[in-house]
Amino acid sequence: MKQAGLPLRSLALGVLGVLLAISPVSDWTAAIWLPLLLLAGFQIWRSWSRGTFAAVWPAAKRTFIHAVHVDERDVPVAARVLLTWDVVMLRSGGAYLVDGRTPRGSMGASEKVDGSASAFQPRIAGMSSSRRGLVVLIDVPVGLDVERYMAESTYAAAWGVATVEADQMSPGVVRLVLYTGDDPLEQPVDWDQLPRASADLGAPVPFAVDDQGQAVELQRAHTLVLGATGSGKGSGLWAVVNGLAPAAERGLVRFVGLDSKASEVRQAEGLFCEVGYTADEHAEVFEKLASLVQERGDAHQGREFTATPEQPLMVVVIDEITSLTSIFKDAKARNSAMADLRIVLSLGRSRGIVVIGAGQDPTKESMPLRNLFPQVVALRLRDQTETRVALGEGALEAGARPHDIRVASASNGYATAGVGYVQTETGEFVRMRTPYMSDDGLAELERQLGDHSGHSCQRDSEKAEQEGT
Structure with a gap:
């Protein structure tokens, strides 16, 4: 039924649209005059003849969609x-x-x-x-x-x-x-969404899920998890440990934990066969690992490393790895520790030693050995410069935008904690989210691996010597 007059809303929109249409074009008017003019036209059409509007508008929308x-x-x-x-x-x-x-x-x-x-x-x-x-x-x-x-x-x-x-x-x-809808990665990721990890150390490690709900896997390689405070680095570390848990249950993996802030590692000390919190403890562990690299190289030169319960894969979990250089007050001790860590990072993978580190600052000043980590996970970073430093030149052009991830806070339910980017073997950067590791989850993981983790941190030569006596 045709109405006798136009509603005030339609009339106002029509007048405004006309005024904007005849006004000089500027940035702000150009941004709004076309949408408003079209809106005014739709309002007038719908008010003046609802019948024709109802008949034509759905077809017009379908045409636009097509x-x-x-x-x-x-x-x-x-x-x-x-x-x-x-x-x-x-x-x-x-x-x-x-x-x-x-x-x-x-x-x-x-x-x-x-x-x-x-x-x-x-x-x-x-x-x-x-x-x-x-x-x-x-x-x-x-x-x-x-x-x-x-x-x-x-x-x-x-x-x-x-x-x-x-x-x-x-x-x-x-x-x-x-x-146009809710960001699928702003929903918490449950551990059940990841496939069961394989006990085969040659298989990739389930680590996170992408925005299509598919599992994101990491290779068994030195891995650096970078992100600002509150970005979810701790859960990134525990995701790697959890992914290696089946192999650890078979005695094929041993974990070493280093944490200069005594926060993450201290939460589950029972997972580790050795822990270190002070500068001296860090230096001692690095020296032991460098010696182990040499021993395994001498004993198994020319042969790919295969983990066994007698000679397990050593996974070194280092929280606050980008602060390592600052915890050593003595320059000589710092240089010696960094030299040992360089040996571990350069030769360790082929000899059964893998380093998983987490830190905030990706710059070379804070992390001079960053280029020895072939695998980098970038959670929320502060700016584009940090993205380029963390993920390399070309990362921005390839779609990696960790600096655009919103800050996770109590007010938004920590919606972006654990959200980040990782580069796949094909070179593509994938946006993903790691599951959150709660205190209860850590306690359960500690109970699961406690009987298999808290021993056998000795060097191979020491074990052989003990067995001989």
């Missing part, structure tokens, strides 16, 4: 992206203005000219829906830095989504993923 290849869930965000693309590119630094004037023209064009004003910006190459949300592929004009189009925080605010991820698919092509 045209941009997105699910109905993503239609509002897709529309916002299309309508505000020009302005968002300008404000985020994604468009380059030749003379500083705001250009006008068709949205998404790679080059636009208005008199003497010229702008170069990316073109939307395609849209699609994924489990995570709306995927937008953009073509970057030749000559422009891809980093211009990786400003996720700007995009998230402009398009009304919680999170945006960006990565470079290929030269000149960037993929944006706009999370």
Whole structure:
């Protein structure tokens, strides 16, 4: 039934849309006048003739969905992206203005000219829906830095989504993923979501889950877990220990725990055959391990190491590893300890000694031996510089964004604790989350491995000597 008049809301929107349409174009008006004008038109149409609106609008929406290849869930965000693309590119630094004037023209064009004003910006190459949300592929004009189009925080605010991820698919092509629903990794990960770890030390270690719910595995290699305070590094350490638990139950693994702050390791001392908290204790353990590396090399030179209950894999868990250089007050003692640790990191893997370390500062000043860790897990970091240092050049372009992870706090239920990135064997950076290891979980793990962990830390030669006597 046709109504006699327009509701006040529709009339107000119509007047505002007209005013904005005839006003001079500027950054802020361009950002809102098109959406408001369309909204006013829809309101007027729906109020004036509800029958035709109800008949036509569903078909129009289906046509839009078909045209941009997105699910109905993503239609509002897709529309916002299309309508505000020009302005968002300008404000985020994604468009380059030749003379500083705001250009006008068709949205998404790679080059636009208005008199003497010229702008170069990316073109939307395609849209699609994924489990995570709306995927937008953009073509970057030749000559422009891809980093211009990786400003996720700007995009998230402009398009009304919680999170945006960006990565470079290929030269000149960037993929944006706009999370249109809840971030699946902001839900706690239960240990039951990881597959049962194998007792075979040649198999990868289940460590975390990705945002598709699939297990993320680590290789049996020196591993560095980096992250700011409260990012979940402790659970990262315990995830590795838990993944090696079946092999430890068979007597194939022994754990050594070092912790200069006496926090994580002290929570479950029964897991370790040896622990150290002071600088002297760290130095003593490093010296023993360096000697063990030499002994195993002399006895088994030219043969790949195979763990046995008599000669187990030694897994050295070091919390606050990036603070090691600061706990030694004496320079000579520090240099000697670092030299022993270098031997362990350089030769240990092939001789049955693996180091798993966690720390906050990825810089070379704090962690001079960082390059000897082939496997790095980056939880929340402070800035892009730390991301590049931790994960290497090219990590940002490949989609690793640990510096964009929100701070985990009591107010948000620690929603991002344990969220981070790790590089797979194929070179891809995967966003993942480790399960949280509670005090009760640690106590259970300690009970599980207590009969198998708290002994056999002796060097191979010492055991042989004892057996001979």
